[in-house]
Amino acid sequence: MAARILHRLRHALAGEGGREEPAGGGGEAEDCPESSELEDDTEGLSTRLSGTLSFTSHEDEEEEEEGDGASEELEEPPQAPGTAAGTEDGGRCWGGELGGLQGHSCAGGVRQPDRCQSPVPTEGTDHPSPTEWVSAAERPGSSLLTRQLQELWRRSRGSVAPQRLLFEVTSASVVSERSSKYVLYTIYLIRSGQFDKAPATIARRYSDFEQLNRRLRCRFSCDMAGVAFPRKRLRRNFTAETIAKRSRAFEQFLSHLHSIDEIRRSPEFLEFFFLPDLQAAQRLTCTGMYREALATWANAYRLQDRLGVCSSGRFLLTLAGLAVCHQELDQLSEAHGYCEQALQLLEAQGSHPLLGPFLQAHVHLAWKVGKDKRRSEARLQDLREAGLPLQQQPSLKECLIKEPLE
Template sequence: MAEPGRGSEDPNDLDPMTAGARPGCSGLTTKELQKNLKLAKQNERPVRLLFEIPSSRVVEQLLNKHVVYQIVVMRSGSFDSCRVSVERRYNDFFQLHQKLLEEFNEELEDVLLPRKLLTGNFNPESILERRLALQDYLAKLFATRCVRHSAHFSEFFTEHEQKQAHVLLRAGQFTAALELLQTVLEIQEKLLPWQKSTLTVPALSAIAVCYRDLDEPEQAFSAAQRALPPVRRYGLKHYRAALLELLVDLGYQLGRPVAQLQDELTALRNGERGEVCFQSLKEVVIHKFI
């Protein structure tokens, strides 16, 4: 009989006639082997991004009227409970396509951007048709390997919000900036399998600055701590010194052990004298999108 309390076996998953058989041994039934194979295949299912454009709205301004489309970004192949979204105009899609054509003209021969409508732009049927066409366009872009690894692709989903967040940060509106930065970070984390691991560094650094100025040192320390490994790995010296300085200051405030961080900061300052501009993290963040 199986020993009670053994965590490696679940009696509910075993055939009643072979409840004492150990997984991985020759006593596994055909049913168990088929189940294990099915689970293995599920675990190996490739993760990819899905794009939905479930809605749109007409924006009327003083001298302008246009449609904005809500784009939901989510991962497939794994459970993704976070459906994060941004809004983009047709002109944003057009600018993305032009940038991609400049870099990958031959690879995009079969990927066509839906044409701009000359009439009936605000007809509900036309908007619905355009919404579905743009959704299909994003799927085709992602299916093109060079595109999904391109910085232009990730910037399409985050650059607008990131710039807006930095405007708010410079104005001292840290709570509003944080809301946008969290959206940016969530999208960037979904893109990370196909983008450089330094992708999230600017957003995490800006989040750390916002939390510090909101007097929430725990959250500021956590964000800066997450940003540091890729900064170290890829030698982003201006971020590294600023992050280390922030972590040391917050560490003392929170009673965390910071001796190693302090030693690393001192070594960096001594070794890179004259080569690294030692700005505060807030100064680095503010200058990022000026």
């Protein structure tokens, strides 16, 4: 488009230069005084026009000679509809004198005629006036590039953008025990583009990372060939410099592992995050420390949610732990909600060791809180007719305590 306008301007100037001046018109020799400025600054004008006009027509598209301006605009990210860059003519209209081609931003993406459409007389020339340039944006097929970006934006809003999981070491503390001394690293799991009110956290020491690295290299030797791991040191393990370097190294180590599909879905990688919490929560539940267990079950829930494993057997066990602890703490509505969530996951499964216990717990809790329990009762009846001895089924709490977690 810029090349086409420049061609018209040059053609107009050439035609004006070859035209005879009217006789006796010393003071009227210049009908268009800005033409001399355009003629002297042809290259400068070309530079200013390149990549600034954001609308084209279909016939301009066929004759376009310069691609630099278009390629630069294609690299710009699409903006949301309603912003200045998302308007019909790119959120910018052009006016002023031809010599300057001053661009005015239109507030709210709406063209302002009093500021942006100030026609200048162009008698005796065949190049378009600013009004013609502005009206070109209103022709069918104009703003082709901007419309393509808007269409890309609409399509991207309808698609699910992949979320990136970030690993951030937020603190590190030196722990001294009777026979050992080590550094404990606290790591947050953060989903990009979201704000988590309650973060998912883990606390691991160097030996935990080393064990994960060793297990993954045994199983995924090829994938792990390019993954770096901080080496062990014999001295200066507890200096601030060493702790800071290892913190950054562990962040990069986990991010690299998570970027590899096979490793990201492997039990070795996943259980590194939430299995210690499940084991601790189970011990606390067995000893009747339900409030402490509830916090640990909740963190295990968030960890599995961040890692995208909310349909596994471990996640069902986590829901059972949350339901049992809430029930024991007399928080019946919360316990009922976790039972419902588990039953939704078990909807497509005809049989599961936890299906009967979850149904029985859901019926009991629904009766307590005054919720509808007919669907669960119907599913229990189906299990009885299928020959499942529900009277011999363990309760949800018994299943939770007896589940082996290794």
